[in-house]
Amino acid sequence: MWNELFLLPFLTGLALAIVLPLLGAYLRLRDEWLAALSYAHIAAAGALLALVSSLPPAAGGIGTALAAGAGKRFFAARLSGGASYALLLLGSWSVAVLLAANHPLAERLGHALFDGQLYFADGATLALVAIGGAISLLALRALSRSLLLAHLYPDFFRIRGLRAWPIQLGFDVLAALCLALATMSLGVMGAFALVFIPPWLAFRRAASWRGGLWRALVIGLAAYLGAFGVALWLDQPFGPILALLLVGIGLIIA
Amino acid sequence: MSVLLHLEGLVAGWQQPATRPVELSLAAGEIVGLTGPNGVGKSTVLAAIAGRARVFSGRLTRPAGLRLALQTQDVPPVVGVPLSGRELLALTGASPIGLPPWLADRLDQRLDRLSGGQRHYLALWAVLDTPADLVLLDEPTNNLDRAGVAHLARHLRDLAAGGRGILVVSHDAGFVAAACDRVVTLEPCDVE
Secondary structure (H helix, E strand, C coil): CCCHHHHHHHHHHHHHHHHHHHHHHHHHHCCHHHHHHHHHHHHHHHHHHHHHHHHHHHHHHHHHHHHHHHHHHHHCCCCCCCCHHHHHHHHHHHHHHHHHHHCCHHHHHHHHHHHHHHHHHHHHHHHHHHHHHHHHHHHHHHHHHHHHHHHHHHHHHHHHHHHHCCCHHHHHHHHHHHHHHHHHHHCHHHHHHHHHHHHHHHHHHHCHHHHHHHHHHHHHHHHHHHHHHHHHHHHHCCHHHHHHHHHHHHHHCC | CCEEEEEEEEECCCCCCCCCCHHHHHHCCCCEEEEEECCCCCCHHHHHCCCCCEEEEEEEECCCCEEEEEEEECCCCCCCCCCEHHHHHHHCCCCCCCCCCCHHCCCCEHHHHHHHHHHHHHHHHHHHCEEEEEEEECCCCCCCCCCHHHHHHHHHHHHCCCEEEEEEEECCHHHHHCHHHHHEEEECCCCC
């Protein structure tokens, strides 16, 4: 397991298992957990679009998700209540399925993206995830207080003469980047499971915000380590095993 | 004492004017009550001062760089969020020193596991004690029992003595009489 063949995928997934539950806590705080599923689908569709256009799929996935994260705010007034995420999710799912149905190469990559083939992660993927993950953790730390204040006291920024939109835009872009990186390795549903379930469980039991973040992190890491071993042992795709394990943990703890 | 806020014939509203012209001046260290019947536009005036509602006519003057703090009637959405009282105060830069004992003992509990009154007072305290020159309060005694109202009145006095200006919208006549230096009463208008 610890030879290079499995070490690179293991470290790639480990980095994501640290970042995604923490990101999920802030998405849950903002009642935007659907965004995770939406960005994951957008990244998948973008990667397939890039592939059929003879461009690098990873660049396509990340670029499309970033564009959706940054562009979302322009439609926020007309698409409130999470409608923007639902529309983006449905649109990108449709594009991805149609591309996979009409292009043999896209079909293969589409399967990998939706199944979550972490074991295909190579050195370049690990480097991308490690750098993106480190930037995301630093950015989350910097944005944390502002995100909490914006949720609790929506007028806080206006009455202080401060602009709230850079924080919102920064978080949207950060979420899109993380989900795009995660989708390329863990798959659409594996990434969504790590964003959604650990914070959901942590929020129910934790006594404080800091405690909630720690709980989400521990649950996410435990599920990841378990899923990595089980998927390897049973020779199964990683994404569904991770999602099943998290669902199981969720049902037991909840 | 320096003037922190001056309203001259201010008519405020949202889509349309909702108040009669309001005259009001507030200096540092002063607590002014804003009262009147329901629907007269008290909260709208407060919202206009905070930049949330529209000023249709008149003048609103305040010194450049004035730091505002605003408490609205909306309860901070904390249900389902694992946030302790201590963390809430740290977020706004408020100090727990001076909290009543019935709250100080519960600072490490989740906000959504406190009673409605305890949660309200803690959320109010987080606004009151944040660094600010002018504090705007909208019905701060909602959900508070007599002990809480009395503690709040005393604390507002302490804050004013420290140089803060405080504008309080309230329908609680007893609280206004106990806490405020002056009272401005808004009259109903025909445009509502």
